Amino acid sequence: MERTPSDFKTSSAKNIANSRLRETFHSATRHALEQRLKSIHQVPEWEQLREKGHQIKKEVINQLDFYLEQLESNILNNGGQVFWARDADEASNYILRLCRRLNAKNVVKSKSMTTEEIKLASTLEKQGIEPIETDLGEFIIQLANETPSHIIAPALHMTRQQIGALFNKTFNIPYTEIPEELCAFARGKLRQKFLSTKLGISGVNFAAADTGTIVVVENEGNARMCTNLPKVHVAIMGLEKVIPRFEDLSIFLKLLSRSATGQKQTSYVSMINGPRKVEDLDGPEEFHLVILDNGRTEILSNPKLRESLFCIRCGACLNTCPVYQRVGGHSYGSTYSGPIGSVLTPLLQGLDTAKDLPYASSLCGACSNICPVKIDVHHQLLWLREQVVKQHKSSWQERLAMHCYTSIMKDVRLYRLGSFFLRNLLKIFYKKGQNLNVPGWSKDRDFPPIAAKTFKELWKEKTQQKTT
Amino acid sequence: MNASRTEILGRIRRSLDGLNRQQAPTKSDSSKFLFASDFVDLSRIAQRFKVESNCVGGETEICPNIDSVFQFIKSLIRDSGYKNIAVSNHNICVDNQIIQKLSVDLPEITFFNENNESGDHLQHSSNTHRLAQTDLSITGVDCLIADSGTIILTSKPEASRQISLLPTAHLAIASINQIYPNLSTALEYLQSTWATDHYPTAITLITGPSRTADIEKVLIKGAHGPVRQLALLIEDEIR
Numbered sequence: 001m002e003r004t005p006s007d008f009k010t011s012s013a014k015n016i017a018n019s020r021l022r023e024t025f026h027s028a029t030r031h032a033l034e035q036r037l038k039s040i041h042q043v044p045e046w047e048q049l050r051e052k053g054h055q056i057k058k059e060v061i062n063q064l065d066f067y068l069e070q071l072e073s074n075i076l077n078n079g080g081q082v083f084w085a086r087d088a089d090e091a092s093n094y095i096l097r098l099c100r101r102l103n104a105k106n107v108v109k110s111k112s113m114t115t116e117e118i119k120l121a122s123t124l125e126k127q128g129i130e131p132i133e134t135d136l137g138e139f140i141i142q143l144a145n146e147t148p149s150h151i152i153a154p155a156l157h158m159t160r161q162q163i164g165a166l167f168n169k170t171f172n173i174p175y176t177e178i179p180e181e182l183c184a185f186a187r188g189k190l191r192q193k194f195l196s197t198k199l200g201i202s203g204v205n206f207a208a209a210d211t212g213t214i215v216v217v218e219n220e221g222n223a224r225m226c227t228n229l230p231k232v233h234v235a236i237m238g239l240e241k242v243i244p245r246f247e248d249l250s251i252f253l254k255l256l257s258r259s260a261t262g263q264k265q266t267s268y269v270s271m272i273n274g275p276r277k278v279e280d281l282d283g284p285e286e287f288h289l290v291i292l293d294n295g296r297t298e299i300l301s302n303p304k305l306r307e308s309l310f311c312i313r314c315g316a317c318l319n320t321c322p323v324y325q326r327v328g329g330h331s332y333g334s335t336y337s338g339p340i341g342s343v344l345t346p347l348l349q350g351l352d353t354a355k356d357l358p359y360a361s362s363l364c365g366a367c368s369n370i371c372p373v374k375i376d377v378h379h380q381l382l383w384l385r386e387q388v389v390k391q392h393k394s395s396w397q398e399r400l401a402m403h404c405y406t407s408i409m410k411d412v413r414l415y416r417l418g419s420f421f422l423r424n425l426l427k428i429f430y431k432k433g434q435n436l437n438v439p440g441w442s443k444d445r446d447f448p449p450i451a452a453k454t455f456k457e458l459w460k461e462k463t464q465q466k467t468t
Numbered sequence: 469m470n471a472s473r474t475e476i477l478g479r480i481r482r483s484l485d486g487l488n489r490q491q492a493p494t495k496s497d498s499s500k501f502l503f504a505s506d507f508v509d510l511s512r513i514a515q516r517f518k519v520e521s522n523c524v525g526g527e528t529e530i531c532p533n534i535d536s537v538f539q540f541i542k543s544l545i546r547d548s549g550y551k552n553i554a555v556s557n558h559n560i561c562v563d564n565q566i567i568q569k570l571s572v573d574l575p576e577i578t579f580f581n582e583n584n585e586s587g588d589h590l591q592h593s594s595n596t597h598r599l600a601q602t603d604l605s606i607t608g609v610d611c612l613i614a615d616s617g618t619i620i621l622t623s624k625p626e627a628s629r630q631i632s633l634l635p636t637a638h639l640a641i642a643s644i645n646q647i648y649p650n651l652s653t654a655l656e657y658l659q660s661t662w663a664t665d666h667y668p669t670a671i672t673l674i675t676g677p678s679r680t681a682d683i684e685k686v687l688i689k690g691a692h693g694p695v696r697q698l699a700l701l702i703e704d705e706i707r
Contacts, residue, residue: 031685062489065480078667084473136691137682153682160684179683187692194692195600211659211667221633221678221693228629228670229596239476246659250652261681264520265616265651268693269673276669281582281628282596283669293476301483 003147003333005345005354012331012360016444021157025328028156029319035262036316036370043258053255054374056248057310060209064300067209067242068291074212078274080287087294088118094290095120095201095234099129102232104198108190110216110223111135112203113151113313114236114292117335117348120201132197134190134222136183143170149329151315151336152260157328190222200226200284204237205256205312207289208246212273214289215249217256219267227270233284235272239291240309252312255372259314295348304383308343310373317367317377323360332357339367339377346384351391358384419454426450508614508649514701517647521617524676525689526697528617530644533704534564537641540700541566541606542573550603550637552578556627558608560641566606582628595628602635609640610661610671612647612699613654618675619699620654622668629670637696638674644701 003011015021040046060067072082085091099107107124109115109131121131121142133142137154141147143166148154155163164177167185176182202223206215214235216223227233243252249271257263276283300306318324318338329337334345334354339361346354358381361367367377388394408414427450430436436447453461508516518528531537545553555567567579582595599605607627609619619640623629632638648654658671678693689695 028685062484062487064484065477068477068480078669084470084476086472086475090472134692135682136680140682153685155682160686163683179686180688182683183680183688183691187690190692191600195596211662213671219678220680220691222691224629224633224672225692228633239480247652247655250650250655253651263524263675265524265613265618265673265675267524267675267677267679271671271673273667273669273671276623279625280623280669281625283623283629291476293472293479297476297479297483300480303487 003330005333005349005357007333008331008356008360011333012327013444015328015331016326020159021328022326024157024159025325028150028153029325032152032262032315032319036259036319037262039258039262039264042264043254049251049255050372050374052251053312053372054310056243056251057373058307060242060244061240061300061306061309064239064242067244068239070209071207071212071242072291074209075214075274075287075289076212078212078287079277080212080274080289083288083290085290085292085294088292091118091236091290091292091294092120092123094288095199095236096124096127096129098232098234098288099124099127099199102198104129106130106132106193106197107199107201108132108134108193108197108222108226108230109138110200110202110218110226111138111154112201112236113148113335114203114238115201116148117238118236118292118294120236131201132190132193134194134226135218135220136186136222139186139190140166143167147330147335149337150318151313151338153315157330190225194222194225194229197229198231200228200230200233202226202233202235204235204241204289206249206252207237207242208249209242209244211246213246214272215253216270216272217253217266217268218270219261219263221268224268224270227272228283230284232286232288233272233275234288234290236290236292239293239296240311256312256314259312259316259370259372299344299347302347305343305347305380307375308340308347308377308380310375311340311344312373314372316370316372320366320370322362322364322366327360332360339381340371340375343377343380343384351384351388355388358382358388423450423454510649513614513647513649514644514703516614517612517617517699517701519617520615521676521697521699524617525679526617526676526699528699528701530701530703532702534702537564537700537702538569538573541570541639544639544698545570545574545577545604548603548637550577552580552598552602552604554580554582554599554602554605554631554635556582556605556607556631558626560608560643561606566641582631596630596634599628599630599634604637604639605631605635606639606641607631609642609646609699611654611657612642612701613649613651613673614647615650616675618651618654618673620658621672621674622658623670624668629672632672632674633693635694636690637698638694639698639700641700641702644703647701 083094124131133139140155149157160177168175204214205217257266275287321339324338336344342357342360361381363378365378408418438447514530521528610622611620677689677697678691680691681687
């Protein structure tokens with residue numbers, strides 16, 4: 001099912017109407033927020049830590065060319081190979097060529113939003129190579145032919161019954177909805193793949209420039225399998241994932257695991273310094289790093305939005321966003337959902353298709369408050385809205401309405417006159433005990449009743465009471 | 469070097485043109501960026517490790533000496549019904565003759581040492597497939613982190629990367645002298661052991677057993693890696 005950001009209004013309306021999905025997202029995001037809060041209470045200096053993370057990211061983005069070249073040279077020194085990809089096609093084709101050279105019929109993949117972004121799995125599939133998702137959530141949604149609905153928990157939108165039925169149908173196994181049994185089945189199924197596949201693909205959470213170390217953070221152990229067992233390991237990273245120094249990991253690992261899952265430390269952190277050396281007992285014989293641009297240098301050229309490249313993909317802004325909590329990840333129709341997705345998607349794909357996304361926010365600022373690297377997410381959304389309006393992407397009705405509103409708000413007499421008419425007009429339509437039907441507004445929610453007295457009248461009464 | 473490299477770097481330089489870019493510093497203060505909450509009572513560092521590892525589903529035992537380590541392992545094997553056991557060549561395993569001593573007391577159990585096989589890729593080697601059938605692996609560690617209950621292993625001739633990954637349970641034996649208070653001090657130690665030609669190709673931080681919460685946020689142990697993650701901390705002065 002291919003969704004695009006231009007479908008945001010219809011998809012989100014559909015998801016809001018689905019009460020089961022709303023309940024799922026509500027409880028899952030609330031749970032994630034509680035876990036995060038618990039783990040952050042153990043770090044009284046959390047705010048300083050965020051500031052430090054912000055400063056390091058700023059340093060790296062302002063010197064991106066320097067750090068990327070340093071990273072490259074250290075990876076080459078460690079015996080790895082580096083490929084720079086301008087866009088999704090270049091990156092996918094490089095991996096495809098590797099598959100061909102190895103004569104690989106399939107590849108094992110660990111969870112990576114970057115591979116989702118370049119649609120690597122579908123490219124490989126079209127060329128006859130089976131991409132095997134090995135993260136449990138990704139494995140499930142791959143079977144269901146879905147896309148991730150959350151950066152951290154891709155199958156968040158599915159119930160255990162749906163997953164049980166899916167396994168039952170796909171693998172012809174007896175139906176079970178017990179999560180432990182479903183997980184054990186997937187473990188056995190994927191273990192065989194890990195032991196026989198020639199190419200492993202992973203994402204990159206951080207890449208330390210000064211040592212040429214790439215870091216993969218996870219809980220399941222599938223990324224360890226993908227990066228250790230196959231003959232060749234390819235890691236793919238957006239070019240903003242570089243960090244200056246190995247020692248900076250102590251800051252970022254703390255920020256990421258606590259913000260993403262509320263863990264002090266995830267079960268596994270793999271730090272990879274290149275392919276196996278002769279004296280090593282195991283490990284891949286080749287290590288390749290793909291450094292992906294795919295629109296990121298375009299974001300970099302915009303001083304107002306450059307900061308969005310600080311993102312470490314923790315998903316905290318999704319969980320805390322009142323819009324995301326209700327509409328779910330799929331409504332956004334893009335790889336990156338939630339507030340940060342509403343900034344990144346228009347920038348990576350263009351405002352034309354994604355012009356609704358900057359409006360998928362109440363501008364409450366919860367995203368900016370929770371961001372572990374202090375990205376000013378909601379102001380970036382506001383700035384993007386300005387671009388939409390400047391490019392006349394808003395409807396003529398909206399522009400007319402805003403024009404009238406501006407004139408009325410500028411003149412106190414006009415304002416009084418306007419509100420007098422509006423109030424009395426609405427009173428005529430309001431029937432006792434009935435909701436007012438306002439097209440576009442009152443389909444899923446009530447229109448608030450008109451107050452008996454205006455603020456001005458109330459104010460007058462209150463001040464008179466005081467004086468008497 | 470591909471053509472895209474030049475283009476991407478060019479675009480970055482053009483994008484950042486006009487920005488007041490200072491010379492990139494080579495050293496930061498990240499390692500010194502410690503807070504009061506990073507403080508760990510050094511006299512109770514092993515206890516702290518135990519508490520933290522228990523919180524994430526790991527199992528830690530503080531052992532007064534090497535004899536109690538053997539006692540613990542023997543009852544673990546008997547109670548859990550483990551049949552196949554792999555042992556790394558870490559000093560702590562070799563010097564204490566783990567395999568030799570356990571084999572005497574547990575003759576019905578199969579023990580094996582990891583060995584370096586040449587020739588075919590290791591994925592197809594007997595070592596890998598044997599480890600995949602193994603119930604329990606016993607290794608040493610490079611260091612440990614007290615405030616998160618983490619053990620750190622690096623790839624080296626003494627131990628493979630997969631010995632702590634493929635078996636159903638993994639048990640690490642360490643001296644309490646190997647415990648560092650927090651992540652920054654542990655990373656600093658690791659980096660201090662690197663030389664230009666001698667760096668580990670893989671460093672793995674392990675905190676509790678493999679886990680997932682991908683089905684309705686239900687926490688399940690043993691997604692792909694070990695279902696049980698154990699650590700034995702020896703108080704005695706040993707190497």
